[in-house]
Amino acid sequence: MPFTVADYVLKRLSQQGVDTLFGVPAAFCAPLFDAVGSHGIKAVVTAADLEAGYAADGYARTRGLGAVAVANGVGMLSMVNAIAGAFVERSPVVVLNGGPNAANLANLKDFDVLFSHSTGRPDGDLAAYQLVTASAARAGRAADVPALVDNAISTAIRAKRPVYVEINRDIWTATCPAPAGALPVTNPAAGTEQQLAATIVGLVRAASAPLVLVGTEIQRYGLADKVADLIAKLGVRWSAQLLAKSVLPEQGNGWVGVFAPPNSLPSAAGAVANADLILMLGCVFPSSYATLVSGGVNRIVTAYDGKVKIKNAAKQNAELGALVTAMVTEAARQAPMPVPAAVDPAAPAATGPLTYRQVFDRIGAALDASWLVVPDTFLGVASAANLPVKGRDAFLCGAVWASIGHSVAAAVGASFGSSRRPLVVCGDGGFHMTAQALSTMVRYGRNPVVVVIDNGIYGFEQFLIDSGYFGNAGAQPKPYVVLNRWDFVAFAKGLGVPFARSVDTAAAFDQALAAAKASNTPGLIVARVDPHGLPAELS
Structure with missing residues (x-):
């Protein structure tokens, strides 16, 4: 069989240790998904485009380089948020897009006929991703592909930021020479x-x-x-x-x-x-x-x-x-100065009704070297900062871009990229954003455990707008931060999650976390807390 443009892209990715392509396939990039098996790469089809971006980001943060492909236009624009976070937080993701062909562009220019998922601008996806990547380019001919792809992947690795590659939909199966030589993946010294x-x-x-x-x-x-x-x-x-x-x-x-x-x-x-x-x-x-x-x-x-x-x-x-x-x-020219011993806080015992403090105390007590903690952006993120994680590379978060919902979907990618088991901790509002990622975990036999802290509101927003609500049992939240109450356990069961449990005491939380760990399957623990409660760090 001839070596093709799709083969070139996948071969270069596999040479850099990428063994998973995340995405939601569509006609413009289907040949890329058809070719993955020939290069030792598995395609992981997620339940949403945004989830695909977050998953590729989580994989890149744990593996060193990630890749994702979704439908042009509708999928790409849906995924921009995830790639923006990767850009800000130095996560090298290769974004692959099947772009319009020459006839599509000619019909748009001459007759205002939109190609599939087009906004009416010939470079819509390209222009959008120029804002959130270190390199964004389009290949219209097979001859353009080697140099463009090599530059993109090299840039992603050297800059530790996402890159965007758009390839004419007609040339995925066109003949292309195989990669020659190694990519430059290190930055030269400046001499200073x-x-x-x-x-x-x-x-x-x-x-x-x-x-x-x-x-x-x-x-x-x-x-x-x-x-x-x-x-x-x-x-x-x-x-x-x-x-x-x-x-x-x-x-x-x-x-x-x-x-x-x-x-x-x-x-x-x-x-x-x-x-x-x-x-x-x-x-x-x-x-x-x-x-x-x-x-x-x-x-x-x-x-x-x-x-x-x-x-x-x-x-x-x-x-x-x-x-x-x-x-x-x-x-090394001088002896080190003396410094104090490390800070090492101890976790309290499990007693009483479940509170934010208890959730994090109990997680802290249960942590060992098998867990990768993945907190979301929510009221508890400051508590997550103080969890006694074990060893190196035991924590993954979106602390700077701070997009809620990142954690659940990033855990999908991290479950493929890391030897550690993801332990997600998120608010119920963030879970609403990417809850369907549980379906991807089930489909591909991944085993993250997701802890949802259920207080019925967008708690972080309420705190930023009016923190006086917390601690005042008679206060009402802003009406626009109130969530529709889900039956989280029934939802998870409906997606095929084998272990799903709702708890409201510290002792029950301990039992649920231990059982979820023992199950070695995807798990959901719903931790019900007082809507007026706050984590210790915010109290």
Whole structure:
């Protein structure tokens, strides 16, 4: 059989370790799905386009590179939100689209005849994805494909961001040469790293209370071991952003907890507030960091996106891996400074009616090295930041883009990309967004456990709009944050989920979580809490 354009795309993906293509197939990209089996790649068809994007994102965060293909127009525009989150949070997803052919474009131009799912603009999908990817391009001829695909996949890996590839629907099965040579997947050093490392380490050594803040690029670029070595050789206190929780094991001297303002543990908040030098490595800055970053330039050194900024100085080019390597060498020239022991909070016992605090206390008590915690954006996200996860890469979240519903669908992808078992914790409002992902878990025999905290409202929105509602049993929520009450257990059973249980006490929650773990199948636990209750971090 001839080697085709579809074969070229899939071969390049498989060479980079991708073994799963997520999506919702449609006529324009069907030949791509037809060809997956020849390349050791399985197609996972999700229950919705948005879910496909989130799943590919979850896979990319755990595997290193993900791929997704949905219908042009209707599917692609539905999925933009998921890819935007991947762009912001440095998740390399290859978005594949079957685009219009020459006749489609000619009829649109000459006669205003819309091709399938068209908005009437010839580059509608392409233009949309240019906003949320590091590279977006269209291949109209088979001869264009090798260079375009190679550049896209290489860019995704080097930039740790999604890319978009649109291929003329007529050329998927056209003959194409096989890939030649390896892709360039590393960023070259800028030549500034040695001098910058000497300057930065000197500033750390001269500071009386320095702190290293670990960001998600450390995980994305595979620099965790080197950063752990750097922290040990410097002898500094260290924290992590929520997006980077468990990039390093949360233990050992100097660990102060996750810094997730405005609801950080006092140990982390105090360490950041009192630091006279903060070295931020690979960080992405959410809006909650605005005060710290804009008001603390005289004590902050940042290294991210291939740039280094030392206090008030101008940004300089520097490759992060080369910089960290140089800093380790520089730090080894002196003995480490002494630092306090790690923060290690203990979980209370299971007593009384179920509350937000109890849910997270009980999850914390049950965590072991088999779990990958996947929290949603909801009232409990600050509590999730303080969960005692075990080991490295035990946590996945959308902390910066903060799109509710990400967790359930991302867990689908993570279940294929990680050896850990996803444990989702989300609010009932977020669950409403992507609940159909349970169906995908059942269909493909995946085993995430989804904990839905059921309080009947969009709790985070109510908190942001009027936090006085919480703690006041007589107060009424804003009418537009009230949810339609689902029978979650019946819903899950209807999708074929083998284990589904609703609980309202701490002891029952413990029993349900243990039973769900033992089942080794998809599971749903509905944790019913008082609508006026708040997590401890927000109380």
